[in-house]
Amino acid sequence: MSDETASILVVDDDPLIRLLAREILEQDGFVVVEATHGEEALQQFAATGADLVLLDVLMPGLDGFAACERLRQTPSGLHLPIVMMTGLEDEASIRRAYDAGATDFIAKPIHWPVLAYRLRYILRASAAVRELAWRAEFQRVLIDTLPIPLSVEDARGECLACNPAFEALVSLTCVTHSGPARPLVASAELPPPPNPLDARGQRVYETSMRGTGGNPREVIVHQAVFVPPGTGEPGLISAILDITERKRHEERLRLADTVFQTAADAIVVTDAQGVIKSVNPAFTTLTGYSPAEAIGETPRLLKSERHDDQFYTDLWRTLTETGQWTGEIWQRHKNGPTFPTWESIEAVRDADGRILEYVAFFSDISQRKLAEQEIFFRANFDPLTGLPNRSLLHERVDQSIKQARRMGRRMGLLFLDLDRFKQVNDTLGHVVGDALLCQVAERLQECVRETDTVARYSGDEFVLVLPEVAHARDACAVAEKVIERIAEPFALNGATVRIGVSIGVALYPGHGQDQAALLRHADLAMYQAKAAGRNTYRQYETLMTDQVVKQMSLETDLRLALLNQELAVHYQPILDLESGALAGAEALIRWPHPQRGMVPPSEFIPLAEDTGLIREIGAWVLERVCQTLGEWDRIGLRVPISVNLSSHQILRGLTVEAVEDLLRRYSLRSELLAFELTESVLLSNTIQAQQWLEAIRRLGIRVDIDDFGTGYSSLAYLKRFPVNRIKIDRAFVRDMVSNPNDRALVEAMLAMAHSLDLDVVAEGIEDEEQLTLLRRLGCEYAQGFYFSPAVPDADFVRIAANLGAIGQ
DSSP, rough: SSOOOOOOEOOOOOOHHHHHHHHHHHTTTTTOOOOSSSHHHHHHHHHHSSSSSESSSSSSSSSSHHHHHHHTGGGSSSOOOEEEEEOOOOOHHHHHHHHHHHHEESSOOGGGGHHHHEEEEEEEEHHHHHHHHHHHHHHHHHHOSSSSSSEOTTOOOOOEEOOOHHHHHHSOOOTTSSSSSBBBBHHHHHHOOOSSSOTEEEEEEEEEEEEEEGGEEEEEEEEEEEEEEETOOEEEEEEEEEEEHHHHHHHHHHHHHHHHOOSSEEEEEEEETEEEEEEEEEHHHHOOOHHHHTSSOOOGGGOOOSSSSHHHHHHHHHHHSSSSSEEEEEEEOTSSSSEEEEEEEEEOOTTOEEEEEEEEEEEEHHHEEEEEEEEHHHHOTTTTTOBBBBHHHHHHHHHHHHHHHTTOEEEEEEEEEEEEEHHHHHHHHHHHHHHHHHHHHHHHHHSSOOOSSSEETTEEEEEEEEEESHHHHHHHHHHHHHHHHHTTEEEEETTOOOEEEEOOOOEEETTOHHHHHHHHHHHHHHHHHHHTSSEEEOOOOOHHHHHHHHHHHOOOOHHHHHTTTOEEEEEEEETTTTTOOOEEEEEEEEEEETTEEEEOOOHHHHHHHHTHHHHHHHHHHHHHHHHHHHHHHHHHOOOEEEEOOOOOHHHTOHHHHHHHHHHHHHOGGGGEEEEEEEEHHHHSSSSHHHHHHHHHHHTEEEEEEETTTSSOHHHHHHHSSSOOOOEEEEHHHHHTOHHHHHHHHHHHHHHEEEEOEEEEEEOOOOOOHOOOOOOHTTTOOOOOOOOOOBOOHHHHHHHHOOOOOTOO
């Protein structure tokens, strides 16, 4: 639209005014539209619009003031030039016109020659105002939609304007110059600029500021000076670029690069086709290939030939389908050796899911595999012999049972215990004992097939597993072969050692349906082999289990007997053969069971030793003997009582201090108490036993060697240990009258004892002939049924009285 063709809406109820306005304005090139009153004007404007409205004030109906206000309320009338014609020239009318939204006013009567010029000027001025308004709105929208925070402040640092991006950055609402000014948040919270404005009045710097919620933000600030119109004072425009995320991203990149460069794992990056783009230093360390040698190649560079084509096919299929693969893979070093690695491969995809790169991480797991092998070996094999241990044995037995069940066959299990191994270990030392176990393991492996298993069960116990046994005699044949092989001498550190082996044989399915039953029954059979004299084998029989049940029942009863004071101490007289006087007594334990009757000591004493109850029983017997000695002393009976001690008591419980306490509590003279020890006690731990015996002898307690001649009789230990006398076992006394050999042995023992200045007690005297012979040979003391069996306390007192021993 040009000024000449502008459309003018003339609104006046006076036809003459409308006519004159039309003629004047059309002559000047304007398009004129007429309306007679305010309502018509609104309708006409809504229908055709207008570039300018020439509006009379005083009209019937809707007057000019109201019409002007209504026009301004329409979207098209917001910036419409409205010129009001009025004959009212008072100040109030003029103010009302402007308040209603009038652009200008013309006083009536109208000076028609200048009307067109005045309207044309108003049109041009309005167009300029609209242009400015459009530009201002454009700039506002532009600034508001810019993602960069912008703020404008005056010379005093007060905020004149800011955009929503700035408000979001600082989490505050800014005000413009039309509202009350307040300090600019950015200026208040930004540190002082590090550099002054340059010659152009600009500067750029990087700093930190508090953002939304007080969170620190990293920003780049662009500032420029400007002079607001009408002030002459320079202000400052600030454009703030929030680079927090960029800095974080850069930090992540730096961290990623640091990890890439310093990672212990080798890292390889390839493109989508598998061509290597980058490798880290660890890759070079592990493979020997430098980045220059690896980049541009494919991972086939490291192919070890340890995997077949199917392995790589599966790898790539998994990687394609899932985007990742993890597993063990062997690589080849640049110099040739191969090594195992644990590798993880990840596909890197773009937003559309297309694969861009592959990233692979791998580490050398050679040491880990060695450690795993070591752990597996330690968990499943005996470290000394290298044989399967108990854990692996159970697996092998289970496997053999399953195989035999599936095939409908037998399998055999042999439980072995070495005979006399403890003697070798104690006398020659643990080093020799370990060497012996290793040689035994080698010989056992020579006695079986490759499909059989030889396992070390514990200590000197071994187990053989024979998966396929056609007949029971086949397992027994293996047992015989083992016994024969183990019986051969062992050469150990210059010494020749001979041992034996006791073997228990159990067969699936006849002797058990699972490994626990087979092992238990083979173990029972092995103990039967030991009971049969050792160095032999026994096949499991159901009766063996019955015997074990009987033993368990006996053990339970023995514990109850100890608890309920059912045990008793009997005393067997010891006589002086020269004078016939009572020389002492041996305390012997008896067990009158409420249901079983009198239980022989040969049944419950070994059981007590096996279960450890012998220590409690021995302590009780010693306490009871000391109590009896005190009672005898009060009636004038003062003869020593001999108490049998086991190795369990001497080495694991009965201290010298405990013996002193007993003597003190019962006010006993030490010479009234004697201890009887077997030869095996002296040999079990010579240093400890010697120290204990020497301390006992210093108390004045006599020490006797019981069952002399049945063990490892030696002049050496008789000379070394502080022994007072020996007791010849009844086995030699029983037949010495009729058997020259037994008589010779008795004579030799007496001669040896007398040469060492030791007294001798002969056990088991049953008749006059034995007594006469012993007197003639010079034996000092004797005991046996010929004189009296072991009797209760009261009966012994009567015997002592008959022999005149009371009151002496």
